[in-house]
Amino acid sequence: xxxxxxxxxxxxxxxxxxxxxxxxxxxxxxxxxxxxxxxxxxxxxxxxxxxxxxxxxxxxxxxxxxxxxxxxxxxxxxxxxxxxxxxxxxxxxxxxxxxxxxxxxxxxxxxxxxxxxxxxxxxxxxxxxxxxxxxxxxxxxxxxxxxxxxxxxxxxxxxxxxxxxxxxxxxxxxxxxxxxxxxxxxxxxxxxxxxxxxxxxxxxxxxxxxxxxxxxxxxxxxxxxxxxxxxxxxxxxxxxxxxxxxxxxxxxxxxxxxxxxxxxxxxxxxxxxxxxxxxxxxxxxxxxxx
Amino acid sequence: xxxxxxxxxxxxxxxxxxxxxxxxxxxxxxxxxxxxxxxxxxxxxxxxxxxxxxxxxxxxxxxxxxxxxxxxxxxxxxxxxxxxxxxxxxxxxxxxxxxxxxxxxxxxxxxxxxxxxxxxxxxxxxxxxxxxxxxxxxxxxxxxxxxxxxxxxxxxxxxxxxxxxxxxxxxxxxxxxxxxxxxxxxxxxxxxxxxxxxxxxxxxxxxxxxxxxxxxxxxxxxxxxxxxxxxxxxxxxxxxxxxxxxxxxxxxxxxxxxxxxxxxxxxxxxxxxxxxxxxxxxxxxxxxxxxxxxxxxxxxxxxxxxxxxxxxxxxxxxxxxxxxxxxxxxxxxxxxx
Amino acid sequence: xxxxxxxxxxxxxxxxxxxxxxxxxxxxxxxxxxxxxxxxxxxxxxxxxxxxxxxxxxxxxxxxxxxxxxxxxxxxxxxxxxxxxxxxxxxxxxxxxxxxxxxxxxxxxxxxxxxxxxxxxxxxxxxxxxxxxxxxxxxxxxxxxxxxxxxxxxxxxxxxxxxxxxxxxxxxxxxxxxxxxxxxxxxxxxxxxxxxxxxxxxxxxxxxxxxxxxxxxxxxxxxxxxxxxxxxxxxxxxxxxxxxxxxxxxxxxxxxxxxxxxxxxxxxxxxxxxxxxxxxxxxxxxxxxxxxxxxxxxxxxxxxxxxxxxxxxxxxxxxxxxxxxxxxxxx
Numbered sequence: 001x002x003x004x005x006x007x008x009x010x011x012x013x014x015x016x017x018x019x020x021x022x023x024x025x026x027x028x029x030x031x032x033x034x035x036x037x038x039x040x041x042x043x044x045x046x047x048x049x050x051x052x053x054x055x056x057x058x059x060x061x062x063x064x065x066x067x068x069x070x071x072x073x074x075x076x077x078x079x080x081x082x083x084x085x086x087x088x089x090x091x092x093x094x095x096x097x098x099x100x101x102x103x104x105x106x107x108x109x110x111x112x113x114x115x116x117x118x119x120x121x122x123x124x125x126x127x128x129x130x131x132x133x134x135x136x137x138x139x140x141x142x143x144x145x146x147x148x149x150x151x152x153x154x155x156x157x158x159x160x161x162x163x164x165x166x167x168x169x170x171x172x173x174x175x176x177x178x179x180x181x182x183x184x185x186x187x188x189x190x191x192x193x194x195x196x197x198x199x200x201x202x203x204x205x206x207x208x209x210x211x212x213x214x215x216x217x218x219x220x221x222x223x224x225x226x227x228x229x230x231x232x233x234x235x236x237x238x239x240x241x242x243x244x245x246x247x248x249x250x251x252x253x254x255x256x257x258x259x260x261x262x263x264x265x266x267x268x269x270x271x272x273x274x275x276x277x278x279x280x281x282x283x284x285x286x287x288x289x290x
Numbered sequence: 291x292x293x294x295x296x297x298x299x300x301x302x303x304x305x306x307x308x309x310x311x312x313x314x315x316x317x318x319x320x321x322x323x324x325x326x327x328x329x330x331x332x333x334x335x336x337x338x339x340x341x342x343x344x345x346x347x348x349x350x351x352x353x354x355x356x357x358x359x360x361x362x363x364x365x366x367x368x369x370x371x372x373x374x375x376x377x378x379x380x381x382x383x384x385x386x387x388x389x390x391x392x393x394x395x396x397x398x399x400x401x402x403x404x405x406x407x408x409x410x411x412x413x414x415x416x417x418x419x420x421x422x423x424x425x426x427x428x429x430x431x432x433x434x435x436x437x438x439x440x441x442x443x444x445x446x447x448x449x450x451x452x453x454x455x456x457x458x459x460x461x462x463x464x465x466x467x468x469x470x471x472x473x474x475x476x477x478x479x480x481x482x483x484x485x486x487x488x489x490x491x492x493x494x495x496x497x498x499x500x501x502x503x504x505x506x507x508x509x510x511x512x513x514x515x516x517x518x519x520x521x522x523x524x525x526x527x528x529x530x531x532x533x534x535x536x537x538x539x540x541x542x543x544x545x546x547x548x549x550x551x552x553x554x555x556x557x558x559x560x561x562x563x564x565x566x567x568x569x570x571x572x573x574x575x576x577x578x579x580x581x582x583x584x585x586x587x588x589x590x591x592x593x594x595x596x597x598x599x600x601x602x603x604x605x606x607x608x609x610x611x612x613x614x615x616x617x618x619x620x621x622x623x624x625x626x627x
Numbered sequence: 628x629x630x631x632x633x634x635x636x637x638x639x640x641x642x643x644x645x646x647x648x649x650x651x652x653x654x655x656x657x658x659x660x661x662x663x664x665x666x667x668x669x670x671x672x673x674x675x676x677x678x679x680x681x682x683x684x685x686x687x688x689x690x691x692x693x694x695x696x697x698x699x700x701x702x703x704x705x706x707x708x709x710x711x712x713x714x715x716x717x718x719x720x721x722x723x724x725x726x727x728x729x730x731x732x733x734x735x736x737x738x739x740x741x742x743x744x745x746x747x748x749x750x751x752x753x754x755x756x757x758x759x760x761x762x763x764x765x766x767x768x769x770x771x772x773x774x775x776x777x778x779x780x781x782x783x784x785x786x787x788x789x790x791x792x793x794x795x796x797x798x799x800x801x802x803x804x805x806x807x808x809x810x811x812x813x814x815x816x817x818x819x820x821x822x823x824x825x826x827x828x829x830x831x832x833x834x835x836x837x838x839x840x841x842x843x844x845x846x847x848x849x850x851x852x853x854x855x856x857x858x859x860x861x862x863x864x865x866x867x868x869x870x871x872x873x874x875x876x877x878x879x880x881x882x883x884x885x886x887x888x889x890x891x892x893x894x895x896x897x898x899x900x901x902x903x904x905x906x907x908x909x910x911x912x913x914x915x916x917x918x919x920x921x922x923x924x925x926x927x928x929x930x931x932x933x934x935x936x937x938x939x940x941x942x943x944x945x946x947x948x949x950x951x952x953x954x955x956x957x958x
Contacts, residue, residue, distance in 0.1 A: 003787070018305070179740040183805070186698055187754040188727030201744040330824040443686075472685035472851055477895035477907065499825060502897035525901040543826045545854040547881070547896045548903065554858055556829035560794050 015205075015278050022278025025212075028271035035083055036090040043080035047236035050075040063256050070256035072241075073248055078260050081241050085261065088226075088237035089219050089268055092149055092156075096218035097272075099157030101164055101211040105203065108168025113176055113195050122165070129162035135224060142230050149232040152225060156218050164210035168203055171283075175199050209279035216272030223265050238265050291358075292493055293319040293342070293461060298355035300337050300346065307565035308351050311337040313517035315355075316591075319461065319493050326508030326525070327497040328540075332561055334517040335497040336385070339465050342495065343380055344372055359461075378408045381454040382463040386470045387446035391438040397449050398434040405456045423452040426489070427482055444475035451482065455490065464496045468503055476503070483507055501544055505529055513537050516561050516572035519591060523598035533600035533608055535577045538615040555621050571601070578620045579604055579611050636674040636697070636813055636845065641706035643667040643689075643696050647918065664918050666692040668869035669706070674813065679839055679846040681860030681877060683853055683892070687917060688866040690849045694815045697847065698732050699723040710812075728758065731806035735818040737798035741790040747774075747801055748786035754809045773804040776841070777834060796827040800834065807838070814838075815847045820855070832859050853896055857881050862950070865889045868917055868925040875951030885953040887930050924956065932957045 016023045035042060045051060051058045051067075057075035061067055069078035111122040138155040145151045175181060176199065184198050225231055226239025227246070238261035245257040300312040312334040319325050327335040340346070342357060344364055357364035359375065367375070384390040391400060398420070405416050421431055427448040438446060447467065454462050467483070468476040484507060487494065498504050504511055504525070511528045513521040513536065521534040532538050542555040559576040562568065570585035571577070577584070583603060594605045604611065614620045644663040667689045674680045682690045695701045697708065702720040709715065710729065719726040734740035741750050751770045755761055761769065774782035777800040790798055799819060806814055816835060820828040836859055839846055850856050856863055857877055864874040865888065873886040884890045887908075894908045908931075921927065923938040930937065934957070942956045 179734040179736055180742045182700065183732065183734060183740055183802070184742075184753065185700060185723075186727060186732045187805070187809070188724035188757045189753070190724075190757075193757065197745075198742055202742070330826060473853070474685060474891060474895045477897065480897065481907065500897070501825075502899040505899045505901045506897050529899060529901055539826060541899065543829050544899055545852075545858040546899065547854040547857060547893065548898055548900075551858065554829035554832060556833070557826035558830070560796070560824075560827070 015282050019274075019278040019281060021274045022281075025271040025274025025278070028267055029275065032086050032268050032271070033090055036086040039083050039087060043077075043083040045077040045080040047081050047084035048076060049080070051077060060250070060254050060257075062254075069260035070254065072244065072254075072257060073250060078241065078257060081236055082238065082260050082264050084236040085238040085241060086264070086268075088149060088222060088232070088235045089265070092153055092222040093215040093219045093268070093272065095153045096156040096160070096221075097211045097215035099153060100160045100214040100218070101207050103157060104161035104164030104210060105168055105200075105207045107161065107165040109172055109195050109200060109203065111165065112169035112172025113191070113199060119169070123169075126162045126165055129159050132159060134159055135221070138221060138225060139228065139230055142225065147230060147232055149222075149235055152222055152232070153218075156214075156221055160214055160217060164207065164214070167210065168206055171203050171206055172199055175202055205279050205282040209276045209283065212272050212276035212279060214272075216269040216276070219265065219269050219272065238262075291318050292321050292323075292360075294356075294358040295342070296356045296358070298338065298341060298357065299352060300334075300341050300350070301352040302347055303349040303351045304565070309564045310517055310567060311564060312341065313564075313567070315514075315517075315519055317512055317519065317522065319495060321460075322487075322491050322493060323510060324487060324494040324496060324508040326504035326511045327495065327514055328499070328501055328504050328511060329497075329514035330499050330561070332516075332564070333514040335514050336465050338514070339463050339495055339497050340382075342461075342463055343376055343382060345382075377404060377459065378457045379459050380461040380463065381457065381459040382465065383447075383450050383454045383467050385466045387450040388438065388443060388470070390450055391446060393438050396435055396437055397441070401434075401449070401453045401456055404453050408457050419456065420452065423455050426455070426486060427452050428478075442475075443471055444478060447471060447475075447479055448482070451479070451486075455486070455492075458490070458492075460492055462492050462494045464494060466498055467496065469498065469500070480506055501529075501540060513540070516567065517564055518572065518601065519599070520573065520601040521599065522591070523595070527595065527598050531595070531598070532612075533594050533598065533605050534573075534602045535579050535604075535611060535615065536573050538612065539576075539621065542615060542621070553618055555618050557621060571603075578614070579607070635676060635711060637707075637709040638673070638697070639671045639707040639709070640669050641667055641671070641693070641696065641708065642669055642704045643692050643701055644704045662918055665869050665920065666917070667696065670864075670866070670869075670871045672864050672871060672874060674845045674847060676812065676845050677839060677843050678862065679836070679848050679860045681856040681863035682847060682849045682866060683851065683856050683863055684866035685851055685892075687868070689869040690866050691817060693866070694732070694817050694847060694849055697813075698730050698815055699726045700732075724758070727754070727811075728809050729811055730813040730815065731809060731811040733799070733802050733806050733814060733816045733819050736822055737795045737802065738790075738822070740802050741798055743790055745789075746786060747779075747788050747790075747793070750790075750801060751805050751808055753805065758809065760809075769808055770804075773808045774801070776807060776838065777801070777804045778830075779804065794827075795823050796830055799823060799831050803831075803834070803838075807842070810842075811844070813845045813847065815849070817849045818851070819848075821850070821852065828855075835859065853881070853892060865892065868920070870925060870954060872926065872954045873952070875948065879948060879951050883948075883951075885947050885951075885958060886926075886955050887932055887957075888926050891929075924954075 016026055051071065058071050059073055059075050061071040063070045067077050067079060069082060071077055107122050111119045137159060138152065141155040142151050181194060181198050184194050222237060223239035226237040227242045229243055231237050231240050241261040242258065245251055245254060251258050296316050298312055298315045301308050301310050315338055317325065327338060329335045346353065353365060401420055402416055405411060420434065424431055429445060429448050429452065433441060433445065441449065468479050471479065480503060496504065496508055508525050511523065511525050512519045513534065515536050521528060521532065521537050528537065532541065539557040543557060545554055557576050562572050562575065569588060571589045574580045574584045589601050589603045591599045591601045594600045643666050645666055647662045647664060670693065682693065684690050692701065696703050699719040703716055707714055707716050748770055751773055752766045755766045755769060771782045774785065779785050779797065779800055793801065820831050823831065835846060838844060848856065848860055860877045862875060863877045863880050864871045865886065867888045873880060873884065873889045880889060881893065884893055891908045894906060898905065923940055924942050927933045927937045936956050942954050944952045944954050945958050946952050947958060
């Protein structure tokens with residue numbers, strides 16, 4: 001068992017060896033995770049802490065050595081806000097991505113393998129999910145159930161599984177007619193066993209790919225929500241930073257206030273996409289370059 | 291001499307290194323002659339055949355040597371010159387016809403495209419020409435309007451043969467033309483190839499892993515192994531008087547429908563890695579007749595009889611080798627590489 | 628050839644039809660009966676323990692369908708299959724797991740018949756895990772034995788390897804080991820060497836022969852290559868469009884073929900001798916559509932000897948020699 005785990009991790013490293021963008025994405029992602037975990041140690045100030053200097057609020061300071069990303073209208077250190085904001089991003093990203101890939105993979109496996117009415121049913125649900133506009137749905141859901149980040153995660157999970165479900169189902173369709181699956185059947189394996197041990201392992205790279213991509217989308221969605229004012233009021237988030245600069249229309253005056261969170265969002269979302277692409281190459285070796 | 295290939299090398303890149311797929315191959319093709327390239331998977335025959343039309347994969351690393359056709363080197367031609375030769379002078383029947391034809395166009399459409407790309411010819415004239423070819427290959431004219439999926443494998447292959455003939459080329463390349471076909475259909479196609487050869491007089495370069503297919507269609511035969519020619523002679527001589535242990539091994543491994551039933555003998559081991567091939571004879575690790583000298587230096591291709599070449603330094607012991615090759619115990623002792 | 632009652636497979640009048648799906652609208656509106664692809668249309672044969680029976684024919688003749696029906700992957704449309712005298716036609720589909728201990732399968736494509744993500748050990752003991760045979764150590768022992776039988780030596784070195792690290796011949800031998808580990812009585816080998824290099828085929832073929840003797844197996848050997856069948860099979864059945872047109876001892880069939888299709892098949896085999904003149908039987912046309920079959924003999928449209936009865940009535944099996952039967956009107 002231990003040998004298998006070791007091999008599993010080694011093969012994940014193999015995925016990134018060939019793909020430099022994927023490696024960069026992975027590194028960026030790990031950096032942000034560390035940032036999220038170690039936020040109190042990295043950030044010099046609290047996320048909402050208002051900073052005074054000589055009795056006056058340090059409003060709208062442009063970037064300096066003391067305040068790497070400058071300060072807000074209310075004298076808050078933007079660097080600290082970005083650091084604390086990574087928590088919302090990473091959490092929402094990972095949790096949503098996990099939910100999306102679990103639901104998507106399960107549906108894809110069952111739908112693709114059993115076919116017939118089961119397949120027809122699930123694919124119609126997928127069609128329905130595609131018909132629902134993503135952001136408005138989440139906004140309404142969050143407005144109805146409450147502005148917590150858990151609800152955001154659930155909202156994302158309820159819709160985004162539609163894409164991995166379709167793609168994984170297609171992969172399962174092509175896998176289930178391959179001789180090694182028939183061989184398993186001839187040996188007497190039950191459908192459950194075949195799905196779990198023969199088909200699922202071959203679908204994993206695709207699952208990982210879509211997990212990473214879903215993470216990118218989830219982070220963007222969370223940023224969108226917070227930007228529109230629907231973010232969790234208890235958590236600092238990059239979208240919220242942008243929300244605040246926007247509502248006082250300070251974008252043209254305080255460019256640093258826009259740039260910092262904007263860059264953070266771009267970097268983390270890109271890292272998700274790069275990792276997703278690296279896994280995609282595993283599933284489709286023809287995408288490799290020599 | 292219609293085609294003269296000298297020292298052809300084709301290497302390509304892979305994630306593990308550079309594969310020397312075709313390594314210094316020399317041969318010539320006379321007018322009206324059929325040359326067969328025989329070998330198993332990975333020996334380089336497909337790469338060699340495609341090289342004649344300068345069809346290289348995207349991960350090509352190195353090409354050298356000369357491919358002289360009508361006084362010009364194909365490898366040095368400009369793209370325009372090459373386009374004038376492709377299909378008009380040298381055409382190709384691909385390995386599996388089902389995959390070579392575009393599924394969304396009719397057969398007529400595709401053959402016309404081939405014809406009109408190379409000749410300024412009116413539609414009615416073109417149609418007449420194609421009808422003539424269909425007669426030659428044994429396809430009904432009505433099939434022209436069909437799509438590839440409506441034709442059987444044998445019919446598709448015949449359509450591909452017609453397409454290869456449409457510009458009346460001087461050389462036809464056939465890469466494993468019957469491998470994907472059933473035996474009766476294969477026989478049909480082989481017969482047609484032989485008839486066409488008599489009627490049209492084009493030369494052919496045919497590659498196959500099936501020695502009986504080569505025996506029935508080719509005048510001269512080259513046996514390939516690990517990117518090299520290891521034996522090269524007339525068809526009669528190769529089958530009647532083989533000199534190389536690999537050729538002998540192949541004969542022992544082939545079941546024959548005629549003749550006495552004797553035990554099939556496998557050649558143990560498998561072909562060497564073509565990334566940085568080791569020095570010495572490439573077949574040595576599987577050869578029951580190897581000596582020290584075989585691995586010390588690369589064996590050259592020597593003329594063992596008039597117009598019969600073999601890449602084996604032990605040709606002097608050929609009688610002994612032939613005698614022992616038919617015994618199963620001889621091949622038992624070889625090590626797996 | 629030992630003819631024991633044990634482990635004998637008897638197939639009687641086996642049929643497997645596949646319904647052709649009609650389009651949505653035509654299934655609503657048209658009164659047409661569902662058409663069937665009669666892949667296997669009434670075949671009968673026996674396989675004895677210790678024997679290799681060859682099933683020869685071209686693509687589309689029904690040999691793979693026969694094989695998959697025999698192993699329980701398809702349910703027979705009608706007909707009987709008996710094992711050791713007992714009828715098991717329905718049982719083997721309802722309880723395929725139990726039938727798996729008796730009949731196993733070796734697939735044609737060595738590059739696709741092993742799960743790319745399973746190690747050699749996992750692949751070989753898969754059957755043992757499914758049937759809950761033995762504990763971990765016992766399973767490893769059985770894997771060692773199976774791999775040794777197929778000459779994968781030393782077995783321990785190969786346990787952790789993945790299929791892509793093996794050659795085609797090795798992969799095929801691992802597939803055979805996987806099939807053998809359950810100690811089946813019948814092994815169906817579906818074109819087991821057609822995708823292997825010629826110089827390696829002999830290894831696998833000779834192995835199958837040895838195993839048949841060592842383990843008292845019965846093997847159904849499917850191939851389109853008659854020369855290979857001649858080499859390994861004790862008896863042979865020639866199939867054409869879902870019927871067995873000729874069946875008998877291999878040497879008989881090859882030496883004295885009676886059915887025109889068998890004669891055609893044999894005459895079409897190329898010979899590795901440039902001077903061998905072959906007498907070829909020239910035919911018109913290709914194999915007819917297996918869905919719209921003519922009422923009489925299936926080979927009639929292409930047969931030189933055909934007469935009126937051939938067009939109108941299906942032929943019966945005629946015995947031409949001991950254990951040699953032919954499906955033809957014109958014997």
